[in-house]
Amino acid sequence: MKKVTFIFLLLISFGLLSEIKAQVAEISSPDGKLKLNIFSEEGKALYSVSFQGKIMLEKSPLGLTTNESDFSKNLKFINSKKDNISKKYSNQKIKKSEVEYKANTLTVNFINANQFNIGIEFQVSNNNMAFRYDIPPMKDRFSVVVQSELTGYRFPSQSTTFLSPMMKPMTGFARTAPSYESGYKADAELGAKSEYGYVFPGLFHIGNEGWVLLSETGVNSLYCASHLTATSEKNLYQVAYPDMAENNGFGSSGTALSLPGKTPWRTITIGDSLKPIVETTIPFDVVEPLYEVSQKYQFGKSTWSWILWQDNSMNYDDQVRFIDLAAALNYEFILIDALWDKNIGKDRMKELIQYAKSKNVGVMLWYNSNGAANDAPMGPRNKMSTSVERKKEMKWLKEAGVKGLKVDFFGGDKQETMRLYEDILSDANDFGLTIIFHGATLPRGWEVMYPNYAGSEAVLASEMLYFSEDIRKQEAFFATLHPFIRNTVGSMEFGGTFLNKFLTKSNKEKNKRLTTDGFQLATAILFQNPIQMFAVMPNNLNDSPKFQLGFMKEIPTLWDETVFIDGYPGKYSVIARRHQNKWYVAGINAEKTTKKITLNLPMLTAKNVELINDDKTGNTFIKTVSINKNGEYEVEIQPNGGFVLKN
Incomplete structure (x- = not known):
């Protein structure tokens, strides 16, 4: 008895008893290595994550705010429920074609000061965790605006970061930013501020303890996409919603949500090495297809002239050369880029498509996403931004024999922009077209959610x-x-592998490539x-070694x-x-x-x-x-x- 009393007093003296009482739920991964703890302290919901007994995320905040009620404070724990999930799925577009997913699940329920409920759903698999909020109706309220999230990630002090900053909205080329094309700083210290935050995903090195990768998945037309932001607390990063200036200032920075409603999944991948980071499938494990595939879609390799021959190559004769190049390389596609509508026109484009078909090459066409979101002038414009014009255009594309589209210049994460992505994908599926997004945000589980999706730049x-x-x-x-x-x-439409020594049409004098052929x-x-748009040029058929061309044919x-x-x-x-x-x-x-x-x-x-x-x-x-x-x-x-x- 004396021993028990001593331990009790010791816990009080170190302030540990209150923490033990505050813990309301816990769950581990199937292999037991990854552990999640949920706490309720001073009216706030918190969580921490450990891996093999080592703290990877210290107590971090949970919660969100809506226009109807606040779920970031005055929360009282109600109950929790555990279960598990197991599924197998196939997807040829991701890093692994056959996936077996097993996770232990935990749902914790809280009630706020207005007596409204909120649930937080967790799935914990080996090396991965995903969670989202579940908001039931609020008495006679069946819709809310989610204004912000308290969701955060508090890292141990020894951590370093690998982050890419968000771009200032409505800047850059033709006010198309953010185009998600910023660089990274490696092993930067915690807490460095970026005025507009940092894009997902974000990688963190927890010293000798391991690695943590943060992202989100399952974003569709029902929600906005989000990003990370540093806070006044050096080691705490939080989820942030889009900047109001995005999309030319049109639309909300929050989300209009029908109730009951769920947020996208926040994902965390953790390992003592980089192996689980590279091999993770969590962005795809927790999402499902949103519509039936209309046909079997083809993927593969493509030529494109614009990367080195630029705008001047958008003419009939040059595109014939790149169709012939695709045929010589046994590539499935050619991408015909911006300005084809003006320089070639629809009538001659039909001729090009038939010529490509005779060479067993499918044609993909570039489109501007505008609309009124920015000032990008290149055409075709105003064909993807509204339902009526989009369906008329896609009807023509199907009749002409086009295989897919590359749609460019989005610049924003607002719910309105997410809806445009989904509308383009859904309509394109009706007309049998694959879609690649350029000048676009990170794909968030879209390879599974949208069967005809074929990649994004970002x-x-x-x-x-x-x-x-x-x-x-x-x-x-x-x-x-x-x-x-x-x-x-997520899939990354990079458009590289240059065999030219100089990144010009002439392959001489300027823009010297600084990496080797082996690197490329x-x-x-x-x-x-x-679908990979490789930067192989017609001159490479004669000036590149045969083994390099052979490799580019077979890859x-x-x-x-x-x-x-x-x-x-x-x-x-x-x-x-x-x-x-x-x-x-x-x-x-x-x-x-x-x-x-x-x-x-x-x-x-x-x-x-x-x-x-x-x-x-x-x-x-x-x-x-x-x-x-x-x-x-x-x-x-x-x-x-x-x-x-x-x-």
Whole structure:
């Protein structure tokens, strides 16, 4: 008895008893390594997350505010309920074609000062957690405006960040920002302020403890998209809603929600290494298709002239050359970019489409998303922004034989913009068209939600390599980040893999490429998108080595499996991907010295494979090498260089 009393007094003296009493629920992942604790303290709902007994997120706030009632304070815990979920699903457009998802679930219910209820649903799988708010009707109120969220992430003090800032709305080219094309700072200190916040996803390094990746998924027309913002508390980041200036100031920064209603999922991926970060499927695990697929859609590789030949190439003759290039490379598509409506016209476009069909090449066409959201002048304009014009245009597109569209210049995360994304996708499905978004926000589970969705940019992509010497100097640095951050949560339409030594039509004199051919070939594997617009040019058929062209002909864009091999964001990255029974291992190096590493490749144990790599002078070669009986292979990666292994 004395021992019990002593422990009781000890807990009081350290202030721990109140915390124990405040904990109202807990749940762990199926393997028991990831643990979630829920607290109710001083009228606030909080949560903390640990992995293998180590704190990865300290007590962090939960809650939201609406125009009808406040769920950020004066909350009283009611009850909790546990369950589990298990499902298998297939999706050819993501990093893994067959997925088995198992999670333990927890729902905690609170009541606020107005006696209105709110539920918080959690799904905890191995290395991943997703949660969202469930708002029931409020007496006679069956609709609310969700104004803000208290949702936060409080990191241990030793953490560093890998974040990309939101752009100032209605700035940049033709007032199209935010276009989600900012760079990253690697291993930055906690609490650095960005005036407009930081885009999802955000990566955090918890010192020697591990890694945390934050994002969101399940955003559709019923909600706005969100982002991260730093707070006055150095180690606390919170969910923030869109800036009012977005979308030309039109629309709400919050969300009009019918009740009962649910928010999108906030996702957290945690590991003691980067392997769970690269391999996570949580953005897709917790969402479902929103409509039936109207037909079987085709994905694959595409040529496009604009990336180096620019606006002047939007003419009939140049597009014939790129159709012929696609046919020579056995590519499924050609993308015909902006201004085709003016420079080619619909009548001659029908002729081009028929010519492409004769070469077994499908045509994709560029469209402006405008509307009144910004000043982007390129056409076709005002064809995607309203239901009547969109359906008329898509009817013509289907009759003409177009396979898909690339729709550009969105610039905002408001609910109104999310509705436009969904309307375009849904209507396009009715007419059998695939959709790629450019100048667009992060996809949030859309590969599953929308069957005809085929990728988004939402990254500092290949066109900036053409326009900016500074971005060319940082190409390798940013490329080593994408497999761990942007591309791990969604398809990324980058549009790269240049074989030209100079990023110009003439392939000489200016815009010299600062990365090796081996680097460029490696990014064709490192960057994942179901339709890849590669930057191969007609001149490359004659001026590039045959083995490089052979590689660009065979490389798939759909993957059955993705495996993290090695790397550190901003320094180097090595990823393996499998298509059917064929493995491709790719690595790149952003550091200033040669990187010598021993790769652990159990999938290639004791096999002879082809190696594409760079020598010390930067020349790229191919040879056959053997993986030893332990599945190990030592490779050197040159600065700004890369390699590929393939069986």
